[in-house]
Amino acid sequence: MTFEPEQLGQSRTDLAEKLRELRKRAGLTGDRLARRCNMSQSQISKFETGKKTPKLVDVERILRALDTPPELVTEVTALARIANTEWQDKRSSWRRGMEKRQTELASLESEATELRYFLPAMITGLLATPEYIRASLSHTPGDPSKTITRKLERQAVLYDTTKTFTFLLTEQAIRWAVVPRSALAVQIDRLTSVSHLPNIRIGVIPMGTVIPRGPMNTFTVYDDRLATVENFTGRMVFRDPRDISEYLAVFTSFERHALLGGEARELLEQCAEHYR
Numbered sequence: 545m546t547f548e549p550e551q552l553g554q555s556r557t558d559l560a561e562k563l564r565e566l567r568k569r570a571g572l573t574g575d576r577l578a579r580r581c582n583m584s585q586s587q588i589s590k591f592e593t594g595k596k597t598p599k600l601v602d603v604e605r606i607l608r609a610l611d612t613p614p615e616l617v618t619e620v621t622a623l624a625r626i627a628n629t630e631w632q633d634k635r636s637s638w639r640r641g642m643e644k645r646q647t648e649l650a651s652l653e654s655e656a657t658e659l660r661y662f663l664p665a666m667i668t669g670l671l672a673t674p675e676y677i678r679a680s681l682s683h684t685p686g687d688p689s690k691t692i693t694r695k696l697e698r699q700a701v702l703y704d705t706t707k708t709f710t711f712l713l714t715e716q717a718i719r720w721a722v723v724p725r726s727a728l729a730v731q732i733d734r735l736t737s738v739s740h741l742p743n744i745r746i747g748v749i750p751m752g753t754v755i756p757r758g759p760m761n762t763f764t765v766y767d768d769r770l771a772t773v774e775n776f777t778g779r780m781v782f783r784d785p786r787d788i789s790e791y792l793a794v795f796t797s798f799e800r801h802a803l804l805g806g807e808a809r810e811l812l813e814q815c816a817e818h819y820r
Contacts, residue, residue, distance in 0.1 A: 555626040560594035562620055563606060567592070570610045580609035600624045600784050625784060633778035642684060646694035653701045656766040660795050663713045664759035666720055667731065669695040670702060671711060671738055671746075676731045679722045702744060709744045712795065712802055714759060715751040718815055725819040732816040736809050747802030748811050755801050757794070765791050 567577050567588075574592070578585040583602075590596035591606075598606070603624040607617050653659065661668055669677055677695050681688040702709065718735070721728055739746040749755070763773040771782045771791040782788060803811055 555623050556597055557594055559597070559603075559620070559623040559627045560592055562623060563598075563603070564592040566607075566610050566612060566616070566620070572610070577606065577609060581605045597627050597783075598624065600628060600786065628782065628784040629787075630781035630783075631778060632781065634776075636778075641690070642681070642686075642688070643690040643694045646691060646698060650694075650698050650701070652766055652770070652772075653698065653707075656769075657707050658767050659707065659709050660765045660792075661709070661711045662759070662763050662795055662798060663711060663717045664762060665714075665717050666722065666762075667713065667717060667735070668711070668762075670699055670709075671735055673727070673731050673734050675723050675727045679727075702738065702741060705743045707743060710747065710795075710799070711745070712747045712749065712798055714749045715811070715815070718748065718812070729816045729819040732812050732819065736812045736816070739805075739809055739812075745804060746808055746812075747799060747804045748808045749798065749802045750811060753801050755798065757797065759798075763791055763795075765795060768792065 567574065570577075572580075574588045575585045578588045581588070581602075583605075587596070588606075591598045591602070600621065603621060607620060612620070661670075666680065667676060669680075672680070672695070674692060674696060677692050678688065681691060684691075701707065713735075718732060719728075723731065735746060738744055761773050761775060763771060765771045765788060768785070768788055769783070771788045773780045773782070773791075782791070802808070
């Protein structure tokens with residue numbers, strides 16, 4: 545399925561209208577449909593007014609209850625898939641102020657209890673030194689000072705032991721010279737230090753490791769409810785459980801190839817020494 549970014553906002557409205565239309569065409573009240581789907585009437589109402597976006601499994605239950613023709617099932621499930629996906633372009637973030645994006649990330653981190661990060665190209669801000677953060681923001685317009693401050697403030701979440709973090713990095717991400725060699729050694733030392741926290745696992749996939757599936761994108765999975773995937777121009781946010789399950793499966797497959805614990809620290813120490 546392909547779609548344009550501008551479809552993502554409109555799809556929620558279209559989905560709500562289509563569900564309401566199908567229910568009325570079937571001659572059912574919201575209450576009767578709710579009973580057929582084992583849902584509350586208020587939940588059906590929120591779906592039909594666009595106040596709440598139904599998950600794909602919810603839409604499938606509704607379509608079955610309405611005995612919807614196959615051609616319409618395909619159309620509506622496609623709408624539901626798009627409605628559960630969000631595109632956040634980088635230029636909009638720049639216009640709003642990058643520090644606002646940090647507030648959004650902090651909110652996601654505060655709500656989640658198990659967080660997984662796959663980092664194939666660079667070190668994430670949660671693990672970064674101030675110098676590394678500043679260098680990584682050098683291509684963004686405006687004064688990055690507020691964004692740097694917010695990124696550093698976000699790092700406090702790492703010390704919340706009610707949460708668990710797993711960071712998987714490729715050795716290439718660790719060695720990518722965002723900063724000069726001496727600063728990169730300090731950054732790698734930071735990774736080693738953080739890896740000793742009881743709620744944090746840092747895994748490193750050594751260069752040369754044979755993995756048939758390519759790394760493709762940086763992505764983060766928050767519990768089993770949301771996944772974000774980044775590229776140069778923005779990020780996709782997935783809420784469809786099937787998409788999230790796929791990213792969890794990819795993460796698990798990469799994790800099997802990673803060095804963890806003492807082995808990861810040994811490789812990190814070798815990298816840091818190289819850049820010293």
